Amino acid sequence: MNKLVAIFGLFLSWATIAQVQTLRVDYYHTGDSQQEIFSLDSVVVEPLAWPGSKSQVLDDLNRGKYRFIIKDKTSKQVLFTRSYSSIYGEWETTGEAKKIKRTFHESLRFPMPDKEVIIEIEKRDAKHQFQNVWTTEIDPNHYLNHRESAGYAEQVIAIEHNGDPKNKVDLLILGDGxxxxxxxxxxxxxxxxxxxxxATSPFKENRKNFNVWALAPLTKESGVSRPSTGTYHDSPLGVTYDAFGSERYVLTSDNRNFRRIASSAPYDFVEIIVNNDTYGGGGIYGLYSTAAANSDWADYLFIHEFGHHFAGLADEYYTSSVAYAAPTNIIEPYEPNVTALLNGDTLKWQTKVNKQTPLPTPWPKQEYEKHSYEYQQIRGQLRKDNKPESEMDKLFHENQRIVEGMFSKAEYNNVIGAFEGANYSAKGFYRSELNCIMFTRTDDFCDVCQQGIVDVIKLYSSQ
Known part of the structure; x- marks a missing residue:
């Protein structure tokens, strides 16, 4: 018997006798830029046991745009909490949301409670404080709850197996196309x-805290859709380029099918790799991340986008176009790696800053912006002309060479401070270091991002 299949078989045996199953609440999220409505779709008992820790059930990081709370209906005791973000939460900031209403299918997953519970969803307000937006009640033992089967269990591969899923961070790599x-x-x-x-810190130092599973539901046609070039594929997960009209943004809105396929494996986090060579990806905290598996930049895409999905890290770049509106109010972001506050007593990462480091921290900002905006014009024209991907890769490599050369001469290179320009904004928001994988296509996370990742590892693994 294949060793990897045998390992997964052992997990399935454990799952069948485990007392705590995984419960999933599927719901519809409808609205526009001014209004949103939640409505229950179904309650699903997933086929595998809850993969997470049975003791670390309360999320004290609260990094997402939303948060859900599970309470015992009778005692009102809080049983479970998790913060998360969503496609809807990004879509509502787009121009389309000002014109029409749309509905997105979403899910909440948590260990199955013994009896009826109250579910509350909270959303950040204009000051980033959580406010209740939906409350519902469910009975986990109701006879009409759907019992899902592990329809893809035989196709699951154990890439990295370091122990019982309830003691590890379980990453599921899904393939589409x-x-x-x-x-x-x-x-x-x-x-x-x-x-x-x-090979990237801090994942390198925490490798033993992870299990990695892989599953690719097969399709008759190679690749996924890229509508801007007239390419359409009915792939199993429904992943597509051009999300929200951004040619490099790769997402799927088919949450129902995504969850049905993913439930055949234990998972806390999911990265979907697409069988395409065109540069692109995406990452949403607590939902999934995506990456073009055949791109010359696949490693970077996989890790950068996983930073969004896994740790709720913000993008630190600001010179390239994005699908949704940049922040309009300069208030403190909830992401751990960007800030709007420069006071040394309130700076998020103040304990990491040398008292001699000036705030804001000088860097070759004007030189960088001049180069970067010119580079973005060339990049846009290459996409407009549908040039071969090799030309785009060549441009990316040349750009990174120039930027890293520029930064190597900077006085405060490799220093923790507050560098203006982050969170899609040239002014008002700051990142902690001159460079980071969340800023350019470099190889490393900055120290603040690393700490943000470690915090999540601790939440999802028993160490």
Whole structure:
């Protein structure tokens, strides 16, 4: 028997006798830029046991735009909390949301309670304080609750197995756009990207706290949709480029099918790799991240986007266009790696800053912006002309060479401070270091981002 299949078989045996199952509440999230409505779709008992720690059930990080709270209906005791973000939460900031209403399918997952519970969803207000937006009640033992089967269990591969899922962070790598003939390619890529992740700090130092699983539901057609070039594929997970009209933004809105496929494996986090070579990806905290598996920049995409999904890290870049509106109010962001406050007593990462480091911290901002805006124009024209991906890769490599050369001469390179320009804004928001994988296509997370990642590892693993 294949060793990896045997390992997963052992997990399935454990799952069948575990007392705590995984409960999923599926709901519809409808609205526009001015209004939002929640409505219950279904309550689903997933086929596998709850993969998370049974003791670390309260989320004290609160990094997402939303938060859900599970309470015992009778005693009102809080049983479970998690913060998260959503596609809806991004879409409502787009121009489209000012014109029409849309509905998104979303899910909440938590360990199955013994009896009826109250579910509360909270959303951050204009001051980033959580306010209740929806409350409902469910009975986890209701006879009409759907019992989902592990329809893809035999296809799950154990890439990295370090112990019982309830004691580890379980990462599921899903593949979309892979045919039967390309399954070996998927396995190889999943292993290579796993190695790239664990070659990067702080994942490298915490490798033993992770399990990594992989699953690629097969399709008849290779690749996923890229509508801006007239390419359409009915792939199993429904992943597509051009999300929100951004050519490099890769998402799926087919949450129902995504959850049904993912429930065949234990998971806390999911990264979807797409069988395409065109640069692109995406990452939403607590939902999933995506990356173009065949891109020359696959390692970077996989790790950068996972930073969003896993740790709720903000983008630190600000010169390239994005699909949604940049922040209009300069208030303190809830993401751990960007700030709007420069006072040394309130700076998020103040304990990491040398007292001699000036705030804001000088850097070659004007020189960088002049180069970067010119580079973005060239990049846009290459996409407009639908040039070969090799030309885009060449531009990316040349740009990174110039930027790193520029930064190497900066006085405060490799210093923790407050560098203006982050969170899609040239002014008013600051990042902690001159460079980071959340700012450019470099190889490393800055120290503040690393700490943000470690905090999540501690929340999801028993150490």
């Amino acid at each position: 892979y045919t039967k003939a390309e399954l070996s390619k998927f396995k190889t890529t999943a292993k290579e990207l796993t190695e790239a992740l664990f």
